[in-house]
Amino acid sequence: MLILLIFITLLLSWMIKKYVFKFNHHGHKNNPPSPPKLPVIGNLHQLSALTHRALQTLGAKHGPVMLLHFGSKPVLVIQSADAAAQFLKEHDLVFSDKPHTSSTRRLLYDLKDMIITPYGEYWRKLKSICVLQLLSNKRVQSYKFIREEETALLLEEIKSCCLSETAVDLSQQFDLHSNNVICRASFGRRFGEGENGRRFTMALRELFRLMATMEIGEFVPWLSWISRVNGFYGRVEKVREELDEFLEMVVEEHLSRGLESGDGNKNNENFVDILLKDSSIDRDGIKGILLDMLAGGTDTTSSTLEWAMTELIRNPTFKMKLQAEVREIVQDRQVITDDDLGKMQYLKAVIKETLRLHAPVSLLGRVTREDITVMGYDISANTLVLVNIWAIGRDPASWDQPEMFHPERFLNSSLDFKGVDFKFAPFGHGRRGCPGTTLAIASVELVLANLVHKFEWKLPMGAKCEDLDVLEQPGVSLHRKNALLVVPIHREHNML
Ligand code: HEM
Structure with missing residues (x-):
């Protein structure tokens, strides 16, 4: 008893x-505050194509932590540095899975890639290979010559427009440049040229568009027929096949080259060779990682360059300050060295300020691995979490005059790219934070320093600098809506 x-x-x-x-x-x-929702679609009607902006507007009314519903799916939205730190910093492990849809799984080799694969042993393996073999400081340093050669080509292309005083499409040039750097570093050669190159670049663009599209069927399953009828699933299959064909070619090229040389010379090995030697990653896994490098590394880097030049052209005072710093350090030498870049404090501040105002990945997406209570709110396992990095970068609680481009705020500041302080985390934070930061910053610094060292810039047809628009284009990375068209004036030419 x-x-x-x-x-x-x-x-x-x-x-x-x-x-x-x-x-x-x-x-x-005890749920976080929620805006009123509609039956079936939940809060979907309150979103817009620029989701980060719609969420910021909702947050101004309902606070920095909100629970929304996309259809029936709960979505936790975090929009202040303080809340982000309490959720993600304190409980990194619980928030270390990534969201995916049936289409992203199709596109990224059914979770065999690194970007969306769940946290665990397989992810750890991929991350350690990517960091050690491609993205560590040492590796990034070892293919400095690639960045230098590609930057020289970009400068030549721009210079050719100087004599005719025609506008150059910097958005397009930055895309090509970033693509070439990533392809040469990861695959050993360029792939953007000729008819095949054009098809490959178009397929990548389409991949970015598809990955950024919100599929209603993921949130309201009985509406998934819409994605079939409007051709979305068809587009996913088409681009999947095109990219797979391309990646197969890259892998085959490396396999046959390895057989031909048969010398086992480690110095000739590149990232693909190293992946091919690892028996714990199958063929789809290898193609998934290669696609991650393209998807994670190209669009983000070119978006940063595009916004940095946009802000410098719109704000001539800051452009002149940067120009003065670069020209004083480099003088009339043609080549800018790493040593020079190391001394350019204002350049680093300009890049940070660009990433604060225009974080290319505006929303960090995570999924909770288990039930958890944070800030008194009960959050269930498998909740989609969106951290609005873009809104946090413009939060008046964290920043003075947040809408202003003002690089000085980063001079003598301890804020770095590691996301330790969540008020500035353009590369994310913790286990799932970006492994490509060093490569990205090295590429951006070299290009920007050269662009202001060697050229003056004006807008076509006598438009005023301050009139340059800052409209955004929704996508995996946030780009300008309108291409950045500017007329370069070469410095030597200018000085004659
Ligand atoms: C300015 C350029 C870049 C920005 C702003 C950026 C930003 C980000 C952000 C915000 C994340 C998500 C982090 C999180 O969820 O906490 C991420 C993840 C990632 N990035 Fe980057 N990135 C850039 C460049 C690169 C480059 C150059 C590469 C590689 C070539 C790269 C590869 C990746 C990969 C593989 C992930 C997934 C990591 C994981 O899930 O474990 N990124 N990046």
Whole structure:
């Protein structure tokens, strides 16, 4: 009898702990504030193509932590540095899975890539290979010559427009440049040229468009027929086949080259060769990682360059300050060295300020791995989490005059790219933070320093600098809506 009584008491206390303490006195879970929602679609009608902006507007009304519903799917939205730190910094492991849809799984080799694969042993393996073999400081340093050669080509291309005083499409040039750097570093050669190159670049663009498209069927399953009828699934299959064909070619090229040389010379090995030697990653895994490097590294880097030049042209005072720094350090030498870049504090401030105002990845997406209570809110396992990096970068609680481009705020500041302080985390944070930061910053610094060292810039048809628009284009990375067209004036030419 006594044993039965003890058993019932223990069972009751377990049930009270599990069910009562988790719920507030109304008998409900303590959810974060939620804007009113509609049946079936939840809060989807309150979003727009520029999701980061729509969420910022909702947050101004309902606070920095909100629970929305995309259809029936709960979505936790975090939009202040303080809240982001309490959720992600304190509980990194719980928030270390990534969201995916049936289409992103199709496109990224069914979770065999690194960007969307769940946190765990397989992800750790991929991350360590990518960091050690491609993205570590040492590796990034070792293919400095690639960045230098590609930057020289970009400068030549721009210079050719100087004599005719025609506008150059910097958006397009930056895309090509970033693509060439990533392809040469990861695959050993360029792939953007000729008819095949054009098809490959178009397929990548389409991949970015598809990955940024919100699929209604993911949130309201009985509406998934829409993606079939409007051709979305068809586009996913088409681009999947095109990219797979391209990646197969890259892999085959490396396999046959390895057989031909047969010399086992480690110095000739590149990233693809190293992946091919690892028996724990299958062919789809290899293609997934290669696609990650393209998807994670090209569009983000070119977007940063595009916005940095946009802001410098719109703000001539800051452009002149940067120009003065670069020209004083480099003088009339043609080549800008790493040593020079190391001394350019204003350049680093300009890049940070660009990434604060125009974080290419505006929303960090995560998924909770288990139930958790943070800031008194009960969050269930498998909740989609969106951290609005873009809105946090413009939050008046963290920044003075947040809408202004003002690089000086980063001079003598301890804020770095590691995302330690969540008020500035353009590369994310923690386990799933960006492994490509060093490569990205090295590429951006070299290009920007050269662009202001060697050229003056004006807008076509006598347009005023301050009139340059800052309209955004929705996508995996946030780009300008309109291409950045500018007329370069070569410095030597200018000085004649
Ligand atoms: C300015 C350029 C770049 C920006 C702003 C950027 C930003 C980001 C952000 C915000 C994330 C998500 C982090 C998170 O969820 O906490 C990420 C992840 C990632 N990035 Fe970057 N990135 C850039 C360049 C690169 C480059 C050059 C590469 C490689 C060539 C790269 C590869 C990746 C990969 C593989 C991931 C997934 C990491 C994982 O899930 O474990 N990124 N990046």
